[in-house]
Amino acid sequence: MSKPPVLRSTRHARQTLRQLSELYPEAECALHHTSPWELLVATILSAQCTDVRVNLVTPALFARCPTPEVMSRIPLEELEQLIKTTGFFRNKAKNLQLCASALVEHHGGEVPGSMEELVELAGVGRKTANVILGNAFQLPGMVVDTHVKRLAYRLGWSAEREPEKVEVDLCRLLAKRDWTQASHLLIAHGRAICRAQRPWCSSCSLQSRCPRNGVKNSK
DNA sequence: ATCCCGAGGG
DNA sequence: CCCTCTGGAT
Numbered sequence: 001m002s003k004p005p006v007l008r009s010t011r012h013a014r015q016t017l018r019q020l021s022e023l024y025p026e027a028e029c030a031l032h033h034t035s036p037w038e039l040l041v042a043t044i045l046s047a048q049c050t051d052v053r054v055n056l057v058t059p060a061l062f063a064r065c066p067t068p069e070v071m072s073r074i075p076l077e078e079l080e081q082l083i084k085t086t087g088f089f090r091n092k093a094k095n096l097q098l099c100a101s102a103l104v105e106h107h108g109g110e111v112p113g114s115m116e117e118l119v120e121l122a123g124v125g126r127k128t129a130n131v132i133l134g135n136a137f138q139l140p141g142m143v144v145d146t147h148v149k150r151l152a153y154r155l156g157w158s159a160e161r162e163p164e165k166v167e168v169d170l171c172r173l174l175a176k177r178d179w180t181q182a183s184h185l186l187i188a189h190g191r192a193i194c195r196a197q198r199p200w201c202s203s204c205s206l207q208s209r210c211p212r213n214g215v216k217n218s219k
Numbered sequence: 220a221t222c223c224c225g226a227g228g229g
Numbered sequence: 230c231c232c233t234c235t236g237g238a239t
Binding site: 047048049050052053085086087088089090091092 | 235
């Protein structure tokens with residue numbers, strides 16, 4: 001992998017985000033949900049899986065498991081079959097059931113609204129917790145997924161490789177009120193243009209702001 | 220072959 | 230730090 005680009009300033013980040021917000025005015029959480037519980041389930045399922053495929057299984061899953069109480073009691077095999085096409089289905093089913101039980105036993109059947117409580121749940125790391133905080137509770141949530149990590153590196157916003165360290169850098173760089181929307185914008189651009197492989201630099205409106213501009217191998 | 224809005228364990 | 234878990238799309 002190539003050397004990390006020169007790190008950019010808060011101003012660079014702010015201006016870049018403003019430009020992205022004009023490009024993706026509709027950017028938001030793409031996981032279908034109508035409650036914190038549904039978003040928690042969908043986000044756990046989204047690990048190493050596209051949101052499109054998560055949205056394919058969640059209607060039947062939410063109908064069968066409308067509450068943590070129900071999910072904590074259905075047969076594990078049935079849960080596995082309901083989520084099978086999202087991949088890692090054995091791990092995810094086990095975590096979902098553990099998670100559901102913990103909500104019933106320790107949180108009154110409700111999804112907790114703090115990072116400390118969320119990351120205690122099975123299958124919930126900082127990325128998933130920040131999705132919940134930002135999209136179900138309207139709290140600052142700096143989501144560092146594979147897209148955000150990649151774009152933060154390419155844009156020169158963080159030289160780190162570990163998601164937790166990238167998150168620290170981005171939280172320092174961006175205003176708290178922008179964390180969640182910034183995540184959505186970076187994810188949208190990461191999907192459409194700044195892809196992992198063969199990034200579509202020729203169609204990227206951030207070319208003038210991108211430290212990789214002119215770099216031959218833009219892999 | 221490689222990636223997808225990762226997490227947990229060694 | 231590494232590895233494993235998993236199916237589907239490209």
